[in-house]
Amino acid sequence: MSGPEPDLIATLRAAFGPQPPRFAIAVSGGGDSVALLHLCCRAFPPATFRAVTVDHGLRKGSAREAAMVAELARAAGVRHDVLRWSGWDGQGNLQDAARRARYGLMRDWAHGQGIATLATAHTADDQAETLLMRLARESGVDGLSAMAPRRNLGGITLLRPLLGVTRAALRGVLRDNGLPWAEDPGNEDATFARVRARRVLAELAPLGITAPGLARVAAQMREAREALERQTEAAAREIATLDGGDILLPREAFHALPAEIARRLMAGAICWVGDATNPPRRAPLLALLRSPEGTLGGCRILPDGEAVRITREHGAVRDLRSPVSDLWDGRWRLRGPAAGPGLVAGALGPAGLAQIADWRASGRPRAALLAGPAVWRGGRLVAAPLAEPGGDWQAERAGGLAGFFASLLSH
Numbered sequence: 001m002s003g004p005e006p007d008l009i010a011t012l013r014a015a016f017g018p019q020p021p022r023f024a025i026a027v028s029g030g031g032d033s034v035a036l037l038h039l040c041c042r043a044f045p046p047a048t049f050r051a052v053t054v055d056h057g058l059r060k061g062s063a064r065e066a067a068m069v070a071e072l073a074r075a076a077g078v079r080h081d082v083l084r085w086s087g088w089d090g091q092g093n094l095q096d097a098a099r100r101a102r103y104g105l106m107r108d109w110a111h112g113q114g115i116a117t118l119a120t121a122h123t124a125d126d127q128a129e130t131l132l133m134r135l136a137r138e139s140g141v142d143g144l145s146a147m148a149p150r151r152n153l154g155g156i157t158l159l160r161p162l163l164g165v166t167r168a169a170l171r172g173v174l175r176d177n178g179l180p181w182a183e184d185p186g187n188e189d190a191t192f193a194r195v196r197a198r199r200v201l202a203e204l205a206p207l208g209i210t211a212p213g214l215a216r217v218a219a220q221m222r223e224a225r226e227a228l229e230r231q232t233e234a235a236a237r238e239i240a241t242l243d244g245g246d247i248l249l250p251r252e253a254f255h256a257l258p259a260e261i262a263r264r265l266m267a268g269a270i271c272w273v274g275d276a277t278n279p280p281r282r283a284p285l286l287a288l289l290r291s292p293e294g295t296l297g298g299c300r301i302l303p304d305g306e307a308v309r310i311t312r313e314h315g316a317v318r319d320l321r322s323p324v325s326d327l328w329d330g331r332w333r334l335r336g337p338a339a340g341p342g343l344v345a346g347a348l349g350p351a352g353l354a355q356i357a358d359w360r361a362s363g364r365p366r367a368a369l370l371a372g373p374a375v376w377r378g379g380r381l382v383a384a385p386l387a388e389p390g391g392d393w394q395a396e397r398a399g400g401l402a403g404f405f406a407s408l409l410s411h
């Protein structure tokens with residue numbers, strides 16, 4: 001074995017750690033992932049990991065590509081499965097739907113097989129292209145940190161061990177070992193922003209801008225991002241409090257924070273209160289920070305004495321109903337006397353609030369109570385734990401304040 005292969009094997013071993021978990025690799029049949037398959041076979045005993053291919057059935061030859069991967073895996077002694085997708089309803093963007101379906105299929109498959117980690121073959125070139133596309137969106141530190149080397153995919157760790165390795169190095173591995181691979185015709189289709197980014201990247205070499213260089217910039221951005229997240233978490237621990245399911249930020253202390261930290265803290269609070277995965281967009285977030293109140297990401301932000309309150313927006317939960325034993329709105333746990341038949345959890349709303357004479361005694365503003373959890377039987381209000389604390393029913397915000405702090409850090 002010569003050339004760059006030993007280094008690449010060392011890179012893989014370092015990425016998976018000394019005792020690799022039960023893992024699988026996602027192999028499309030393209031050059032990058034065929035090289036990943038080959039390198040994994042050199043780095044780890046082939047019988048200790050699995051390979052998976054999603055056949056989208058979208059273009060001629062996809063079944064043949066899956067069969068090619070199956071043959072390569074069989075020859076190498078790696079167990080391989082093909083997952084078939086046939087779910088496109090003709091709506092929306094096909095690429096996007098295929099991508100989401102692919103990750104969903106692979107995640108469910110991994111869960112079913114007891115696999116904890118799934119590795120893809122994203123390269124330094126993919127990372128550099130992502131960074132260029134994020135520049136076009138005027139992204140900040142988070143966007144420019146591009147793809148994470150590892151992230152959570154519905155309880156599975158998605159690992160990208162080759163983010164620092166160029167496509168050219170992987171093509172070298174394929175050639176040196178006489179390995180076949182399939183060329184994706186989409187790679188030449190300039191209607192895709194990624195293909196245009198790839199072409200532009202090639203033009204940037206005279207400036208000294210290269211794929212590995214940009215991948216290193218992304219890695220530096222990721223470190224900066226992690227540092228900023230920690231600082232945001234520290235600021236939250238110092239100033240944030242929880243009231244019911246709402247976050248309260250004392251205005252003076254909040255505005256004294258560096259702007260970047262204040263923005264992150266507000267975005268994090270909105271995500272947590274609104275149970276959202278994606279942070280709010282920058283422009284509306286900046287507009288919100290300039291105004292005393294507003295709505296964003298399914299939340300209402302309003303002044304509350306000396307503080308800013310981030311509460312759920314009633315409109316976002318108005319029609320949400322679930323059995324009282326379930327987590328309501330993805331975050332509320334209701335506990336009360338033995339749950340009788342027909343009890344459901346739903347928002348208190350104006351109809352519920354109108355039935356509570358002294359809701360002001362709760363000390364909470366009307367907006368916060370409207371979107372809070374209540375227990376209903378048919379159209380009859382049984383309990384409103386946030387508006388009438390101390391009753392038979394209690395509502396607990398899952399995760400509590402510690403959950404909010406933890407949500408501010410990437411996982």
Ligand SMILES: Nc1ncnc2c1ncn2[C@@H]1O[C@H](COP(=O)(O)OP(=O)(O)OP(=O)(O)O)[C@@H](O)[C@H]1O
Binds near residue numbers: 025026053119120121
């Ligand atoms: N059909 C497939 N079956 C199995 N793995 C795949 C498939 N398509 C892509 N992959 C995996 O994903 C890696 C990246 O491929 P590609 O860039 O086409 O995917 P992507 O889903 O668009 O990536 P991103 O997460 O950046 O959107 C591949 O190297 C391979 O590991």
